[in-house]
Amino acid sequence: MRRAGARASGAMSTRLRIIGYSVAAQALGEIVAFIYHIELTNACDLTCSYCPLTESTRPRSVMSDETFEKVIAHMKKRSPLNFMILHHFGEPLLHPRLPQFIRRAAEARLNPGFSTNGEKLNRDLFRELIQNGLRWMCIAFHTPAGEAAFHECRDLAREHQLVYWGRHLEGGEQAHDPNAILGYGIERQQLHSFAGTVASEEPRPSGWRPACDYLDRGFVCVLHDGRVVPCAMDEAATNVLGTVDDLDSIQHAPSYELCRSCQGFTFYDSFRGLMKNVVEQQPTRLATDHWMA
Numbered sequence: 139m140r141r142a143g144a145r146a147s148g149a150m151s152t153r154l155r156i157i158g159y160s161v162a163a164q165a166l167g168e169i170v171a172f173i174y175h176i177e178l179t180n181a182c183d184l185t186c187s188y189c190p191l192t193e194s195t196r197p198r199s200v201m202s203d204e205t206f207e208k209v210i211a212h213m214k215k216r217s218p219l220n221f222m223i224l225h226h227f228g229e230p231l232l233h234p235r236l237p238q239f240i241r242r243a244a245e246a247r248l249n250p251g252f253s254t255n256g257e258k259l260n261r262d263l264f265r266e267l268i269q270n271g272l273r274w275m276c277i278a279f280h281t282p283a284g285e286a287a288f289h290e291c292r293d294l295a296r297e298h299q300l301v302y303w304g305r306h307l308e309g310g311e312q313a314h315d316p317n318a319i320l321g322y323g324i325e326r327q328q329l330h331s332f333a334g335t336v337a338s339e340e341p342r343p344s345g346w347r348p349a350c351d352y353l354d355r356g357f358v359c360v361l362h363d364g365r366v367v368p369c370a371m372d373e374a375a376t377n378v379l380g381t382v383d384d385l386d387s388i389q390h391a392p393s394y395e396l397c398r399s400c401q402g403f404t405f406y407d408s409f410r411g412l413m414k415n416v417v418e419q420q421p422t423r424l425a426t427d428h429w430m431a
């Protein structure tokens with residue numbers, strides 16, 4: 139366990155690094171790309187009607203060790219989140235080297251975690267992931283098996299102070315409660331249309347630009363094959379910004395054709411609330427307080 143002084147100076151240097159990086163980016167008039175989602179695989183063991191992956195034509199495969207190491211190297215240099223999200227499309231538990239990837243991310247102090255459908259989750263695997271450094275997990279209740287896995291593993295999450303919550307996906311109003319998450323509870327999240335790819339959304343005029351944290355804050359996603367796309371709605375990879383070999387030079391764009399059918403995606407505030415609670419309760423394990431201003 140790191141001492142408080144070391145933690146404070148580490149957080150300060152991270153904060154200064156992010157501020158300096160943001161100032162430089164703004165001076166250049168560019169939104170620099172920060173890694174948000176990492177797609178370990180685009181294979182899935184379910185075929186949900188509200189997921190664009192179900193109809194996807196991308197070849198199914200998994201992320202290589204080499205690609206993952208490039209992601210880690212980049213995030214160690216530039217990560218305003220200091221928080222590794224190991225899902226995009228596909229089911230992370232299907233990656234054969236998930237425990238090893240979790241260990242590498244934890245060694246890099248990137249606080250790894252992911253969202254899963256829970257189909258392949260059991261107590262032995264969950265314990266192994268925790269021992270390797272898993273810091274958080276969300277189980278989306280696509281099936282009764284996923285919900286059962288959530289309840290089966292809940293006591294282990296409490297025992298190891300894992301940030302752990304379940305999520306009901308429904309058509310009604312969104313109800314996000316960060317406090318419920320730290321209480322190992324269940325939240326409700328509204329289904330979305332993935333920018334009109336799984337439900338009709340009338341395209342707006344050319345140049346339409348909704349409020350969106352991807353566009354405003356420059357987050358990007360790394361696909362399993364190493365390509366980099368600008369947002370979590372872009373399953374088909376219609377907007378490839380480059381590859382993991384270009385991460386130091388990739389820039390976000392003002393908006394995309396896909397944005398014309400999208401309401402935008404503003405997760406920052408709720409995410410910040412979650413992280414604030416995490417930091418307050420587990421300050422020695424998560425160093426994300428530079429996002430808490």
Ligand code: SF4
Pocket residue numbers: 333348349350351352353368369370371372393394396397398400401402403
């Ligand atoms: S498609 Fe939607 S989520 Fe993606 S960048 Fe555009 S507005 Fe944001």
